[in-house]
Amino acid sequence: xxxxxxxxxxxxxxxxxxxxxVEHEHEHEHAHGEHEHVHADGTRHTHSHGHAHxxxxxxxxxxxxxxxxxAQVLGKNQLLAERNRGWLTGRGILALxxxxxxxxxxxxxxxxxxxxxxxxxxxxVVEGDQATSxxxxxxxxxxxxxxxxxxxxxxxxxxxxxxxxxxxxxPPPASLLLIENVGNLVCPALFDLGEHAxxxxxxxxxxxxKPLKYPHMFAAARLLLLSKIDLLPHVxxxxxxxxxxxxxxxxxxxxxxxxxxxxxxxxxxxxxxxxERAACARAAA
Amino acid sequence: MHELxxxxxxxxxxxxxxxxxxxxxxxxxxxxxxxxxxxAIRFCFGxxxxxxxxxxxxxxxDEIPGRGRCNQCGTEFALSALVGRCPDCGHxxxxxxxxxxxxxxxxxxxxxx
Numbered sequence: 001x002x003x004x005x006x007x008x009x010x011x012x013x014x015x016x017x018x019x020x021x022v023e024h025e026h027e028h029e030h031a032h033g034e035h036e037h038v039h040a041d042g043t044r045h046t047h048s049h050g051h052a053h054x055x056x057x058x059x060x061x062x063x064x065x066x067x068x069x070x071a072q073v074l075g076k077n078q079l080l081a082e083r084n085r086g087w088l089t090g091r092g093i094l095a096l097x098x099x100x101x102x103x104x105x106x107x108x109x110x111x112x113x114x115x116x117x118x119x120x121x122x123x124x125v126v127e128g129d130q131a132t133s134x135x136x137x138x139x140x141x142x143x144x145x146x147x148x149x150x151x152x153x154x155x156x157x158x159x160x161x162x163x164x165x166x167x168x169x170x171p172p173p174a175s176l177l178l179i180e181n182v183g184n185l186v187c188p189a190l191f192d193l194g195e196h197a198x199x200x201x202x203x204x205x206x207x208x209x210k211p212l213k214y215p216h217m218f219a220a221a222r223l224l225l226l227s228k229i230d231l232l233p234h235v236x237x238x239x240x241x242x243x244x245x246x247x248x249x250x251x252x253x254x255x256x257x258x259x260x261x262x263x264x265x266x267x268x269x270x271x272x273x274x275x276e277r278a279a280c281a282r283a284a285a
Numbered sequence: 286m287h288e289l290x291x292x293x294x295x296x297x298x299x300x301x302x303x304x305x306x307x308x309x310x311x312x313x314x315x316x317x318x319x320x321x322x323x324x325a326i327r328f329c330f331g332x333x334x335x336x337x338x339x340x341x342x343x344x345x346x347d348e349i350p351g352r353g354r355c356n357q358c359g360t361e362f363a364l365s366a367l368v369g370r371c372p373d374c375g376h377x378x379x380x381x382x383x384x385x386x387x388x389x390x391x392x393x394x395x396x397x398x
Contacts, residue, residue, distance in 0.1 A: 064309060064395045067302060071389040073294050073313075155287055186320060187287035215367035216320045248368050251378045 013151045013161050016133055017168050018140055077191055080159035084194025087166065088177065092284030094277045095177040097157075097195035099217055101210075102183030104203040105227045105260060107135050110178055112260040114142045117270065121277070122175040126165045128157040128182045135180065145169060156187035159194055174281060176273070185214040196280065197222035204228050204235055208242040211249050218249040223256065223272065230259040288325035289333075291387065295326075296333045299392050303338045310343045310393035318351040318367060318384035342392075351384030 055068045072078070088095045098106050107127075114123055125146040127135040136148035147165045149157060162179065171177050179195060181188040189198075200221040202210060205228060211218040218224070224246050226239060243255050256272060258265030299311055315321050323346045330344045351364035355371035356378035362371065364384060370377050 059393060062395075064393055065306075066391055066393050068391050069298075069302060069389045071298050071302075073291055073298065073387045073389060076294065076298075154290060156290075158290070190287060190320060212368060219367050248377060 013149055013154060013158075015161070015164050015168060016136070016148045016150070018136075018145065018147075074190065077159045080163055081192035081194040084159055084162050084166065085196075086194075088194060088196070089280070089283055091171075092174040092281045093171050093177050094175075094273075094280040095179060095193075095195045096276075097179045097181055097188070097193055097198045098201060099181050099185070099188050099198055099221065100183060100201035100203070101185050101206060104183070104201045104206065106180050106183070106201055107138055109201065109225070109227060109258075109260040110180060111138060111142055112263075112266070113178075113269070113273075114139065114144045116266065117176075117273075118143065122172055124169045124171040124175060124177055126157075126162065126169065126177070126179045128161070128180060130154070130182060151182055155182055155184050156191050157181050157193055158191050162193040174277075174284075176277065185210070185217045189216040189220045196276065199223045199225060201225045201227050202242065202246070204231050204237040204239065204242075206237075208238050209245060211242070211246040215249045218246050218253065221250065221253060223254045225269065226255065226257040228259055228261070229257050229264060230262040287320075288322060289329050291321060292326050292329035292333045295330070295389060296337055296339050298389060299339050299342075300337045302392065303394055306338065306394040306396050308339045308342045308392055308394050310345065311339065312345040312347065312390045312392070314347045314349055314386045314388040314390050316349045316351065316384040316386040318364065318381065319387050321387055323348060347390070349383055349386050352382045353379040354382050355379055 057066050058064070059066055100106050110125060117123070123144050125136070125139045125144055127139065127146055127148045128151060129135055129148070130151050132150070133148040136146040139146040147168050149161050149165060151157065151161070157179065179193060198221040200217055200223070202224060204226065226242065229239070232239065239257065246253055246255065254272070256265060256268050258269050260266070295311070295313065299308055313326070315323055315326070326346065327344060334340045334342060352361055353364040353369050354361050355374060355376050357376035358371060358374045360371055360373040361382060362369070364381070367381070369379055371379065
């Protein structure tokens with residue numbers, strides 16, 4: 001049961017900050033005003049009136065009505081995502097949505113990036129996982145503020161979760177916001193959060209055909225980081241083939257190769273971040 | 286797994302538009318390249334609809350085949366995956382023009398007695 005309002009809805013994501021506060025959010029249904037309706041044959045009935053006005057036709061021979069909706073199922077998420085994007089853009093905050101399979105090295109890359117760029121920029125982090133605050137704690141150990149979102153049964157972050165995280169984090173203007181999505185190569189591709197770009201991390205311990213097996217993620221991303229390249233001498237992984245497969249799915253994808261462990265390729269990644277931050281600052285000006 | 290959250294969205298949108306009337310039928314449009322499994326939506330629908338005005342409603346799903354347009358010559362062609370090759374010029378750069386829909390087309394309601 002929800003401790004805030006007493007309702008029985010327990011399926012929603014929880015959010016925890018460094019102070020340990022846990023929020024819970026969901027929608028409550030609200031009533032619409034009732035009004036009386038008189039039919040042509042004189043019968044009366046009372047019904048409530050909704051917000052939307054769609055074309056309605058009576059089903060022949062039955063007291064039933066067909067309502068044309070043409071509603072996008074993800075329309076509400078899209079609307080919230082655009083609101084987040086406007087909020088972030090107006091403050092010159094560069095927000096990146098980091099996506100990968102579990103274990104591709106997202107958190108390790110974040111730790112290294114945040115440590116290396118500490119003197120250069122202010123960053124905040126949103127961590128998404130089904131359970132535990134382990135990743136947010138790893139980020140906080142680098143001195144960077146982070147909130148953890150636990151999605152519970154959910155397998156991806158949604159725009160309303162980012163909205164709550166932004167309220168809790170209050171990222172400063174012109175800062176960098178890194179959003180580590182739930183480790184999953186399918187669902188997070190479908191849900192826009194309001195980020196400026198999706199960055200997909202693909203490690204050399206995975207299969208070269210992963211972009212072909214999970215094309216949605218690679219199609220939605222702007223940048224591919226081929227990670228753990230220090231392991232290339234030890235694994236049977238054809239990096240050229242892997243990159244070619246990713247480019248087949250998304251010919252516009254930028255590709256960088258790096259290792260958060262050895263440091264190889266990190267300067268190019270930091271260069272990409274600097275360019276994006278500069279573009280973001282120009283957009284806000 | 287994202288089908289659960291998508292189905293919850295469907296039930297929420299339909300319940301809101303039903304404004305207290307009983308929903309007897311819902312018709313969805315799902316693109317074959319949308320990464321949504323119609324079977325999983327059907328599985329989740331009855332569970333998500335329980336205790337809502339949508340409980341017991343029939344679910345119909347129209348599957349929309351994928352179509353791509355070649356970035357080079359503009360030819361439109363059927364697409365069964367996100368990756369494809371233009372049948373006319375062989376170019377692999379393409380833009381999806383259909384197959385990514387996740388829409389609620391229509392719903393049927395019966396006024397409450």
